[in-house]
Amino acid sequence: MRVDMVWDTLPRGNWQKECVMWLNANHLPSPKTGYATFFPNTTDYNLSDSPPSWSKIPSLRHAMTLWPQTPYFFFLDDHTIITNPSLSVESHIVDPTRLESLMITDVPVVPPDSVIKTFSNIPGDRIDFILTQDKDGLGHNSFILRRGEWAKYLLDAWFDPLYRSYNFQKAERHALEHIVQWHGTLLAKIALIPQNTMNSYTAKDEKQASDSGIYKDGDFVLYFGECDNPPERNCELEMRPYF
Amino acid sequence: MSLSRSPSPQRSGGWSSPGLTTPYDGTSRQASPARTYFNGNANNVAWATAQAKSAEVRGYPQFSPKNQGFTRHFRRLSMKLPHFTGGNYSEKEKLGRGRPGPAGRVKDILSWVGRIFWKLRSRFALVVGVLILTLIFYITPLHQVWRRSSALGGGDKFVIILAANQGGGVMEWKGPREWAIERDSVKNKKQYAKRWGYELEIVDMSTKKRYAHEWRESWEKVDTIRNTMRKYPKAEWFWWLDLNTFVMEPSYSLQSHIFNQLSENTYRDINVYNPLNITHPLTEPYLDEETLSPVGDGKPESINLIVPQDCGGFNLGSFFVRRSLWTDRLLDIWWDPVGYEQKHMDWEHKEQDALEYMYQNQPWIRPHVAFIPQRKVNSFPPGACGDKGEDPKIHYQPADRDFMVNMAGCEWGRDCWGEMYNYRQLSNKLNRNPWEKFKDWVSDTFNRVFHGKKPEAKKDGKKDSKKDEKKKDA
Numbered sequence: 001m002r003v004d005m006v007w008d009t010l011p012r013g014n015w016q017k018e019c020v021m022w023l024n025a026n027h028l029p030s031p032k033t034g035y036a037t038f039f040p041n042t043t044d045y046n047l048s049d050s051p052p053s054w055s056k057i058p059s060l061r062h063a064m065t066l067w068p069q070t071p072y073f074f075f076l077d078d079h080t081i082i083t084n085p086s087l088s089v090e091s092h093i094v095d096p097t098r099l100e101s102l103m104i105t106d107v108p109v110v111p112p113d114s115v116i117k118t119f120s121n122i123p124g125d126r127i128d129f130i131l132t133q134d135k136d137g138l139g140h141n142s143f144i145l146r147r148g149e150w151a152k153y154l155l156d157a158w159f160d161p162l163y164r165s166y167n168f169q170k171a172e173r174h175a176l177e178h179i180v181q182w183h184g185t186l187l188a189k190i191a192l193i194p195q196n197t198m199n200s201y202t203a204k205d206e207k208q209a210s211d212s213g214i215y216k217d218g219d220f221v222l223y224f225g226e227c228d229n230p231p232e233r234n235c236e237l238e239m240r241p242y243f
Numbered sequence: 244m245s246l247s248r249s250p251s252p253q254r255s256g257g258w259s260s261p262g263l264t265t266p267y268d269g270t271s272r273q274a275s276p277a278r279t280y281f282n283g284n285a286n287n288v289a290w291a292t293a294q295a296k297s298a299e300v301r302g303y304p305q306f307s308p309k310n311q312g313f314t315r316h317f318r319r320l321s322m323k324l325p326h327f328t329g330g331n332y333s334e335k336e337k338l339g340r341g342r343p344g345p346a347g348r349v350k351d352i353l354s355w356v357g358r359i360f361w362k363l364r365s366r367f368a369l370v371v372g373v374l375i376l377t378l379i380f381y382i383t384p385l386h387q388v389w390r391r392s393s394a395l396g397g398g399d400k401f402v403i404i405l406a407a408n409q410g411g412g413v414m415e416w417k418g419p420r421e422w423a424i425e426r427d428s429v430k431n432k433k434q435y436a437k438r439w440g441y442e443l444e445i446v447d448m449s450t451k452k453r454y455a456h457e458w459r460e461s462w463e464k465v466d467t468i469r470n471t472m473r474k475y476p477k478a479e480w481f482w483w484l485d486l487n488t489f490v491m492e493p494s495y496s497l498q499s500h501i502f503n504q505l506s507e508n509t510y511r512d513i514n515v516y517n518p519l520n521i522t523h524p525l526t527e528p529y530l531d532e533e534t535l536s537p538v539g540d541g542k543p544e545s546i547n548l549i550v551p552q553d554c555g556g557f558n559l560g561s562f563f564v565r566r567s568l569w570t571d572r573l574l575d576i577w578w579d580p581v582g583y584e585q586k587h588m589d590w591e592h593k594e595q596d597a598l599e600y601m602y603q604n605q606p607w608i609r610p611h612v613a614f615i616p617q618r619k620v621n622s623f624p625p626g627a628c629g630d631k632g633e634d635p636k637i638h639y640q641p642a643d644r645d646f647m648v649n650m651a652g653c654e655w656g657r658d659c660w661g662e663m664y665n666y667r668q669l670s671n672k673l674n675r676n677p678w679e680k681f682k683d684w685v686s687d688t689f690n691r692v693f694h695g696k697k698p699e700a701k702k703d704g705k706k707d708s709k710k711d712e713k714k715k716d717a
Contacts, residue, residue, distance in 0.1 A: 149568065150572075152607040153569075153572050156605040157607075164585065165585065181576045
């Protein structure tokens with residue numbers, strides 16, 4: 001397997017089951033794609049009292065244990081779908097030359113005005129963590145992690161109980177932004193790529209999106225934002241047209 | 244004897260039996276003509292005589308007959324001995340020739356020795372050459388070059404980081420005692436590093452504003468190690484030492500004491516000795532095999548941090564850290580403001596407690612940490628971890644010749660200078676060279692016999708202070 005797609009899901013009603021079925025149908029592990037899929041539940045992991053979104057970290061650690069040979073892990077949360085299955089993760093994002101052309105260097109790591117800027121001269125093959133930014137933070141719902149000692153370091157440091165007990169406002173998102181700015185050994189292996197490469201937002205979220213963030217036809221991945229806040233939004237309604 | 248059957252027509256038998264009519268009429272041409280031949284009949288005698296004669300003329304025998312070689316050898320020896328033919332001895336007997344004189348004259352002995360030397364000159368030259376080379380090796384700094392170089396001794400792979408100037412006199416006065424402690428400690432490490440070719444980095448731990456309270460007091464150790472790693476790019480292992488430490492046995496090198504058998508000298512499974520009662524190994528099912536294993540991958544190459552444990556947990560007064568990516572990350576993540584803000588009131592031992600916390604909560608750390616029995620690099624004096632100094636796991640025992648003593652916590656209620664002085668004296672005493680041991684034995688015996696007491700300590704003090712002064716002047 002070259003890539004493992006990790007879809008973190010909250011166990012919720014029938015809609016979610018359908019979603020999973022559809023995803024499975026469209027992205028089955030096959031010799032052609034060489035991709036595996038993994039659907040952990042947020043309740044699988046012991047988070048004490050922390051918000052369930054923290055479960056993405058142990059689920060990634062779990063995926064790395066279950067697929068010991070897979071080099072890349074592509075995390076998507078349950079409000080994200082792949083809209084263009086013809087694109088391959090390797091050629092579209094991960095390949096070093098492609099990645100170098102995509103990397104956004106020398107910008108504040110945490111928009112809009114972080115003092116810490118991304119490094120400007122990391123070669124593409126030294127990157128272990130590929131992220132996007134939206135308007136005011138790092139994208140937390142769609143990212144790619146490469147297996148290795150550094151990945152274990154990132155995940156374990158990110159999952160430190162002290163960050164959970166600190167009660168960041170946006171949970172693991174703020175924790176990630178914090179550690180990425182304070183610890184250069186983490187920043188050294190991160191690449192930021194344009195948002196529409198793997199994290200396009202719908203029109204409903206355009207206020208949060210960065211300049212290049214609104215979905216266009218042919219984009220790889222689409223995120224539906226906080227669509228589980230009735231009554232303004234409804235995930236089922238929003239996502240169904242894309243199936 | 245009738246020679247009717249001889250081949251030669253001559254009466255004497257001709258060539259087959261020469262010498263039968265050789266005129267042996269008593270006139271001898273040399274001093275020892277008589278040659279008695281005990282073996283044989285007439286034929287043999289005649290032939291042998293002729294052969295001997297021709298050998299004399301020529302100066303060497305015609306050929307060496309196979310089965311006569313041995314006896315011939317004897318014959319030659321016997322020929323050389325002086326031979327008495329009653330009265331016909333022309334030379335006067337010289338008394339003393341070939342025999343040692345009445346008083347064993349020095350000149351004769353010397354000339355005998357000289358002859359031996361000359362004879363065995365090549366072998367002696369070899370021995371003397373080796374001796375000279377050894378002397379040169381040890382008198383000049385050559386032996387240090389040997390010990391330092393990475394190909395031979397491997398000394399430059401080790402850096403000793405000594406934390407000096409603790410506090411720098413900012414919060415407390417640094418008086419003569421503190422200066423004396425620092426001087427002794429630094430001198431001890433300098434001698435040790437010089438002896439084995441290690442690098443020594445003496446770092447200034449004065450209280451700096453950026454490390455003042457509410458920031459990262461005591462975490463500057465971490466920054467210091469990082470800077471030192473940058474400063475010595477060739478070095479592999481870095482040994483952090485607090486100031487109140489003393490190397491008791493400078494004859495132990497780090498390589499022979501610890502690193503050459505790293506897996507035997509350290510243990511990875513903290514359950515061997517677990518004063519903090521840390522659950523080990525981890526049990527979360529989502530972790531990978533190496534992280535779940537109690538000994539990591541079991542290979543000494545993956546050990547990047549060697550920490551001793553005392554009665555209360557990890558002890559960072561004397562520990563080793565290896566240059567590696569893992570170490571860079573550890574040194575980076577060790578201090579974090581979120582962690583610090585929540586925990587610095589709980590973490591009494593600051594970065595030491597932070598390390599214990601990280602060991603327990605961040606799984607990526609465990610596979611690369613090894614523990615070392617405390618008395619290998621961090622023996623405690625009585626008073627630390629127990630008043631009597633009897634714990635065999637913790638306290639320094641002179642009989643076992645522990646490597647290093649760490650006078651931890653001596654600034655809280657004990658006498659740092661007194662302890663440093665006593666351990667220095669003890670170390671000097673234990674490591675006396677044989678000549679000093681002999682002198683001490685003589686003086687002890689003398690005192691015991693004549694004065695009925697053993698004022699050893701006093702004598703040692705005097706001797707050692709003299710030695711110290713000499714060393715200072717040097």
